[in-house]
Amino acid sequence: MTDSKTTTRRRSLLKGAAVAAGALSAPMVSQAQTTTWRFQSTWPAKDIFHEFAQDYAKKVNDMAGNRLKIEVLPAGAVVPAFQLLDAVAKGTLDGGHGVIAYWYGKNQAVALWGSGPAFGMDANMVLAWHNYGGGKELLDEIYKSLNMDVVSKLYGPMPTQPLGWFKKPVAKVEDLKGLKFRTVGLAVDVFTEMGVAVNPLPGGEIVPALDRGLLDAAEFNNASSDRVLGFPDVAKNCMLQSFHQCSEQFEVLFNKTKYDALPAELKSIIDYATQAASADMSWKAADRYAKDYAEMQSKQGVKFYKTPDAILRAQLAAWDKVTTKKAGENPMFKKVMDSMRAFAQRSGRWKNDTDIDFKMAWNHYFSQKKS
Numbered sequence: 370m371t372d373s374k375t376t377t378r379r380r381s382l383l384k385g386a387a388v389a390a391g392a393l394s395a396p397m398v399s400q401a402q403t404t405t406w407r408f409q410s411t412w413p414a415k416d417i418f419h420e421f422a423q424d425y426a427k428k429v430n431d432m433a434g435n436r437l438k439i440e441v442l443p444a445g446a447v448v449p450a451f452q453l454l455d456a457v458a459k460g461t462l463d464g465g466h467g468v469i470a471y472w473y474g475k476n477q478a479v480a481l482w483g484s485g486p487a488f489g490m491d492a493n494m495v496l497a498w499h500n501y502g503g504g505k506e507l508l509d510e511i512y513k514s515l516n517m518d519v520v521s522k523l524y525g526p527m528p529t530q531p532l533g534w535f536k537k538p539v540a541k542v543e544d545l546k547g548l549k550f551r552t553v554g555l556a557v558d559v560f561t562e563m564g565v566a567v568n569p570l571p572g573g574e575i576v577p578a579l580d581r582g583l584l585d586a587a588e589f590n591n592a593s594s595d596r597v598l599g600f601p602d603v604a605k606n607c608m609l610q611s612f613h614q615c616s617e618q619f620e621v622l623f624n625k626t627k628y629d630a631l632p633a634e635l636k637s638i639i640d641y642a643t644q645a646a647s648a649d650m651s652w653k654a655a656d657r658y659a660k661d662y663a664e665m666q667s668k669q670g671v672k673f674y675k676t677p678d679a680i681l682r683a684q685l686a687a688w689d690k691v692t693t694k695k696a697g698e699n700p701m702f703k704k705v706m707d708s709m710r711a712f713a714q715r716s717g718r719w720k721n722d723t724d725i726d727f728k729m730a731w732n733h734y735f736s737q738k739k740s
Contacts, residue, residue, distance in 0.1 A: 403435050403436065403437070403438055404436065404437050404438070404631075405438045405439075405440060406437070406438070406439050406440070406463035406464055406627065407440055407442065407447070407462055407463050407464075408422070408426065408439050408440065408441045408442065408462065408463060408464040408465055408466060409441070409442045409443070409444065409446055409447050409448065409453060409456070409462050409465050409466075410422040410441055410442070410443055410444060410465065410466040410467065411444050411450035411451075411453050411465070411466065411467035411468070411471060411571070411572070412443060412444055412450075412466070412467075412572060413443055413444055413572060413573045413598070414443035415597050415598075416572065416594050416597060416598065417591075417593040417594055417597065417654075417657060418466075418572075418590070418594060418619075419441070419443050419444075419466075421466075421525065421619065421646075421650050421653075422441050422466035423441050424646060424649060424650065424653075425439075425466065425524075425621060425642065425643075425646040426439035426440070426441045428642040428645050428646050428649075429638060429639055429642040432638045432641070432642060433635060433638050436635060437631070437635050437638070439463075439464065441466065444571065444572070444573060445573075447461065447462055448461065448462070449571070450467070450471065450571040450572070450573075451471055451571060453465040453467050453471070453622070454467075454471070454472050454475070454517060454519065454622065455517075457519050457622045457623070457624050458516075458517040458518045458519050458624070458625075459518075460518075460624050460626065460627070462624070463623070463624050463627050464621065464622050464623040464624060464627075465621070465622045466619065466620070466621055466622075467619070467620055467622070468483055468617060468618075468619060468620055469482045469483055469508075469521075469523070469618075469620045470482070470483040470484055470553050470554030470555070470556075470614075470617065471553065471554075473553065473554045473555065473557075475515050475517075476511050476514070476515060476699070476701060476702075477555065477695055477699060477702060478507075478511060478699060478701045478702040478704075478705045479508070479511060480554035480555040481555065481702070481705045481706065481709065482495065482499070482504070482508070482523065482617075482618070483554055483614055483616065483617035483618065484554040484555035484556045484559070484613065484614055484617075485555055485556075485559070485612065485613070485614075485616075485688050485692070486612040486615060486616075486684075486685060486688060487615070487616040487709060487713065488709055488710050488713035488714070488717065489713055489717045489721075490616055490709075490712075490713045490716070490717055491526070491529075491615065491616055492526030492527050492528070492615075492616040492617060492618055493526040493651075494616070494713070494716055494717070494720065495526070495616045495618065495709075496523060496524070496526055496618055496647070497712075497716065498708070498709060498712040498713070498716070499523050499618075500523075502708065502709075502711075502712035502716075503708045503712075504705075504708065504709070505523075507701075507704060507705050507708060508521055508523075509521070510701070511701060514701070518624060518625040518626060519622050519623065519624065519625055520622070520623040520624075520625050520628045520629075521620055521621070521622055521623075522620070522621040522622075522623070522639070522640075522643045523618050523619070523620050523621075524618060524619055524621065524643045524644070524646055524647035524650070525618050525619040525646065525647050525650040525651070526616075526618050526647070526651060527590065527591070527614075527616075527617045527618060527619075527654075528591065528654060528658065529610060529611070529615040529616075530588060530589075530590050530591065530611060530613070530614045530615065530617070531588055531591075531595075531607050531608060531609050531610070531611060532588060532608035532609070532610065532611035532613070532676045532680070533550065533551075533552075533586050533587055533588035533607070533608060533611075534579070534586060534587055534588070534595065534600045534603075534604040534606065534607050534608075535585070535586040535604060535606045535607075535608060536585065536586070536604055536606070537606060538606045538608065538672075538674050539608060539676075539677075539680065540677060541677065541679060541680070542563065542679055542680055542683045545560070545563055545564060545565050545680070546563070546564035546565070547564065547565075547566060548565050548566065548585045548586050549566045549568060549583065549584045549585045549586075550565045550566065550567055550568070550584065550585065550586045550587060550588075551567070551568050551569065551570050551575050551578070551584050551586075551587035551588065551589075552567055552569065552587075552588055552613060552614075553569045554569075554614070555688075555691065555692075556613040556614055557569055558691045558695075559613055559684060559687045559688050559691055560613065560687075562687040562690055562691055563683055563684070563687050568583070568584060570584075570587075572589055572594070572598065573598070575587045575589055575598065575600075576598050576599040576600060576602070576603055579600075579603040579604060580602075580603045586604070587600075588611070588613070588614075590614075590617075591654070591658050592658045592659075592661040592662040592665065593654075593657045593658050593660075593661045595607070595661075596661045596664075596665055596669075601665050601669040601670075601671050605669075605670055605671055605672060606671075606672050606674065607665075607671060607672070607673050607674070608673075608674050608675075608676045609673050609674065609675055609676060610675055610676045610681070611676055611681070611684065612681055612684040612685060612688065613684060619650070621643065623639075692706060
């Protein structure tokens with residue numbers, strides 16, 4: 370038998386051991402200091418693109434627990450949209466969210482990731498080339514040549530972008546000549562070759578310029594972004610389908626010094642968050658873009674037209690002329706083009722031979738006249 374003193378002492382020892390064990394087993398995450406990174410997007414706060422940037426950060430934050438926290442600010446909060454790359458490279462910002470075509474002025478080859486027909490590849494196929502066909506290594510080489518201390522992650526295949534918003538529909542190539550038009554990247558050169566007067570404004574400046582008559586027409590990206598930016602308030606005609614930016618994707622930038630200092634598990638979290646965000650962005654876009662596309666027609670009187678094939682063929686011809694010239698002037702431009710072409714020839718043949726015509730099925734269910 371044990372006396373009461375022995376029992377009390379034993380209980381005290383057990384309680385002390387439990388407290389000590391609890392202290393030792395407490396999650397290290399809660400005790401670790403949080404690393405907070407300040408990101409900026411190149412998008413206005415109200416744009417769905419900024420929402421995509423926040424979605425990306427949330428995936429990283431949720432998986433990283435208390436170890437890493439990304440805070441996303443809208444365009445202009447720290448630097449203007451087109452200065453994001455420099456700000457991240459210098460460490461003014463820890464990272465950012467944008468599109469690679471915005472760095473066109475640094476080396477025109479970067480715009481090949483978003484502008485033009487990409488040898489017949491859609492945005493998802495361009496990401497396949499980037500991740501498995503040598504594109505990532507080429508982009509890293511470009512940034513290194515520019516002394517840009519950044520790590521780049523591409524994700525989020527964008528649907529084909531409209532030709533743009535016009536005061537009146539365009540029916541032939543001649544209708545574009547002399548128009549004051551907004552676009553970015555290599556599309557600037559393509560439309561210039563087609564006789565258009567191009568002004569590459571950031572997203573938040575486009576609609577005010579249209580409203581004041583500084584632009585006659587403009588493109589940005591998609592139904593949701595275009596709607597919230599106010600395009601239907603200044604133009605009622607939108608031309609759908611274009612080769613100028615039919616295969617674009619998002620870019621997440623990290624300051625390389627900060628990124629390299631992360632432990633391996635946090636780098637893995639960032640990699641897998643990028644893949645998860647890519648899929649999630651595609652699904653959200655399919656839902657939201659379709660809703661805004663329908664409501665702009667039913668509630669705001671917007672008329673959508675298919676871009677005439679003659680204009681599409683003229684784009685391809687202009688693209689060939691522009692890129693041939695640039696490939697002759699810029700060895701890296703040619704290197705990227707050659708890599709893309711080789712991947713597109715192989716993968717595009719497989720995709721085109723394999724894919725069914727989904728429009729046939731859609732028309733079967735929704736476009737037939739009811740008797």
